[in-house]
Amino acid sequence: MNLKEFSHRIGLSPTTVSRALNGYPEVSERTRRKVLESAERLGYTPNSRAARLATGRAMTIGHILPLSKEHEMVNPIFSDFIAGAGEQYSRSGYDLSLSVVRDEDEEEAYRDLATRGVVDGVVIHGPKVEDPRIRLLGELGLPFVVHGRSSRVQGEYNWVDVNNRRAFSRATEFLLDLGHRRIGLINGLDGMDFATRRLNGYGDALAARGIARDPELVFSGEMTENYGFATTMRMFDSPNPPTAILISSIIPAMGARRALHDLGIGLGDEVSVVIHDDDLSYFRNEGDVPIFTATRSSVREAGRLCADILLDTIRGAQDERRHVLLEADLTVGQSTGPAPAMRHLLGRDRAAALRRPQALT
Amino acid sequence: MNLKEFSHRIGLSPTTVSRALNGYPEVSERTRRKVLESAERLGYTPNSRAARLATGRAMTIGHILPLSKEHEMVNPIFSDFIAGAGEQYSRSGYDLSLSVVRDEDEEEAYRDLATRGVVDGVVIHGPKVEDPRIRLLGELGLPFVVHGRSSRVQGEYNWVDVNNRRAFSRATEFLLDLGHRRIGLINGLDGMDFATRRLNGYGDALAARGIARDPELVFSGEMTENYGFATTMRMFDSPNPPTAILISSIIPAMGARRALHDLGIGLGDEVSVVIHDDDLSYFRNEGDVPIFTATRSSVREAGRLCADILLDTIRGAQDERRHVLLEADLTVGQSTGPAPAMRHLLGRDRAAALRRPQALT
């Protein structure tokens, strides 16, 4: 049933019905009640396609999920972020549109969303240190918010970020305080803004204690379980392995744990691990004493915040650009302990001998 | 710029321009080329909102992501499925709309999508054994495809499923052939169709060898890492633990591995594990010899197939309902081996003693 028929049936004009349903003040309370009740009874719902054309609003927020041909990987934090943001969209009557594109087509995809008029705003995921998408969206005049920041981009824009630098400098200090001196870093992909900030935080803390950064202990890559495994193996295959490792996500941390296990190295005992925990719903680092010592910041909460800011911007309630910097609290779990005094006993030979798990047990 | 202005500028009627851009045969090749080239040059793109109203098509597929208040968990396979499906949508010029709703509002959400006319079809995720959504969508007349099946629902509908029963009976047989007799099952949530089929497959294989199913060895729950950990701990806290475990996803398998490690029980050696592997992009069970012996079926591929079927149905190219049953191949990895003869030595006492990892190393 369309508006014309519905309004005719209840003996009112389309104008009045439209106003009543959209909460305009010009209709009397009595009429509004009648309209709402009749709509319920007769099962009338306005057609969104028509409303969107008439109002010029798409009532939709766009998210773009780029897939690179090489890695073919979906960022595991994506779904939790979306869950948080989507919750807020629903609450405000907005839809969420997701475009899956090859990463080389990503800019084109933003352009497309804007000119086709299917979204009122977009969220930028995973900004690089110098991300061209920010300038592009500015030029397109499409409201947006960045989940993260882009250090080398000039100008104001909305963003929600974790204080990655502080989180990683604190985590590093924590390990230093435990007596660790050789600390590895299993970081995210090179070029990603968050990875750079984490690296800086780690570097700062080391520098403050006068410790040189050993490039052999720093890795960057896509944060899969296998990546965590491979990099950990690599570190312990050297004559001078670390006594502690910082890991950028719980997923590679799983791989690191597997590696340590295979090598027969005690986690939290012989080697300490601190992770950054995005509080993924299927991978909770919880319990009285969490498995991993971690700097935690809920990505779902970040999604909610991004959504709120973006919707405010779109509704024009927000003139200036907004920034939210989330602090990640450090929670001590089972994966950290004092640096072992005997660390030098561990070296290439033992690592090689222990490579196969069966050889151990 | 809108169609009126654009067509005026290039000296053609809106009709002709619209036809040229949409590939109708009535326009001459020369005119079409001119239109396409001018559109490119002047930067004209049709407004989708208007096109959607005019055609009555939403050019959008809906996905609903339900969040339960208790678990608050996002299915980890969701993002990979979406990646697969979204790829196909893009290819066909369709958008993907994602609605995040509380699970008690899920049916209402489908109803809403249908009456508001914002989608042309939807995908049903995670069907229960008897899922009311299938009948509902039938009544609403909204094209749909189910990722999975619903055993106790009558009638025809599109679906793409893995042969869960066969996969789990084969995995069980594989373990039986290795001499295992006490085999645990860490399954998905009770009531989910896939979980029921897996349980049946497991039960079939045991029954075929005359082995009684021990309820103490079967668990169902939401497939988190912690769930895998807790259930494994529980199994080994009994006087008669299993020598092998089947696990429904690689995520709880991580937890199971952690538990075995904490208990000091060798994986693949003292205890065998077979998982079902959805081939998640950030969690690849790969390598020359994969970590886990697994029945594998790519959820991303399932997403692609669902999208293809749904789009065919919407375009009317498809009259009958379509079904795809994917077979999961069993790949042998490092996590399985012959049943240890000395299994009876392991019991409650040793398990209790080994509970804390530090006590071991």
Added chain:
DNA sequence: GCAGAACTTGAAACCGCTTTGAACGATGAA
């Protein structure tokens, strides 16, 4: 009792595209 303000309601234009039905010129057959 009446002018003017304050409420309510409705007619019609509009959002920007698609598509029907008509018109036009060119071509070919009679």
Added chain:
DNA sequence: TTCATCGTTCAAAGCGGTTTCAAGTTCTGC
């Protein structure tokens, strides 16, 4: 040469809402 046919193009009527502007009602204040 004329008429039917074909290939192109266009004017105008939708699609189903929202919103402007005008008009009708009911209140106020005097």
